[in-house]
Amino acid sequence: MDNTANTKRVIGVDLDDVLSRTGDAMAQFHNATYGTKYKREEVKTFDLDAVWNCTPEEAKERVVEFMTTDFHHDAKVVFGAYDALKKLGEFYDIVIVTGRNESMRDSTITWLTKNFLGLYREVHFTGHFDVVESKRRKKSDVVKDIGMSLFIDDALHFATDVAGVGVPVLLFDTPWNQGMAPNGVTRVFSWEEILFRISKMEREGWTTATAQ
Numbered sequence: 001m002d003n004t005a006n007t008k009r010v011i012g013v014d015l016d017d018v019l020s021r022t023g024d025a026m027a028q029f030h031n032a033t034y035g036t037k038y039k040r041e042e043v044k045t046f047d048l049d050a051v052w053n054c055t056p057e058e059a060k061e062r063v064v065e066f067m068t069t070d071f072h073h074d075a076k077v078v079f080g081a082y083d084a085l086k087k088l089g090e091f092y093d094i095v096i097v098t099g100r101n102e103s104m105r106d107s108t109i110t111w112l113t114k115n116f117l118g119l120y121r122e123v124h125f126t127g128h129f130d131v132v133e134s135k136r137r138k139k140s141d142v143v144k145d146i147g148m149s150l151f152i153d154d155a156l157h158f159a160t161d162v163a164g165v166g167v168p169v170l171l172f173d174t175p176w177n178q179g180m181a182p183n184g185v186t187r188v189f190s191w192e193e194i195l196f197r198i199s200k201m202e203r204e205g206w207t208t209a210t211a212q
Helices: 022-034 048-052 056-066 081-088 102-116 139-146 156-163 191-203
Strands: 009-013 092-098 122-125 150-153 169-172 185-188
Touching (some): 048 056, 081 102, 081 191, 092 139, 150 156, 150 191, 156 169, 156 185, 169 191
Parallel strands (some): 009 092, 092 122, 150 169, 169 185
């Protein structure tokens, strides 16, 4: 890793279940609030309305509700994420791109300040859960606008979207993103592996960014 301060590449990083153990926290919230009994490991789809047996609109409202609770505020950090971002930040600019709504900015920044202070350049909200369609934005648009060299996410549809514009993606393995990863997307199982792959990409001049 030999990027200089003037030529730093930008690595994009998703937030939920990449930096924050949101899936665990959300299961605890929903079980306590709505009487369900499920664990993160049982979730096989990204669509929370299917998980919670409610309408898509109700699911979005519950996500907004979750953001105001201690379940969100006290969410744990994904193992290895802090040390990995600290190390990567020496050589790359880290930009967080989350599917959360802009209205969730305050609670999100509070959590990030508590857990990742000084380890990222900026945060972008793409509004995946926003009921107003005009407020939603593709992650690939953010990635292109900033000129990222790599993106890390846990959602297969987001990963596919970003890979579609020619930016390699590392897909953080979760129960809800199983299946064949498309070209340009490489499944990874830990932050340790992410560091290994980024180091390999750097050595090879980023020409084989998603090589197995």
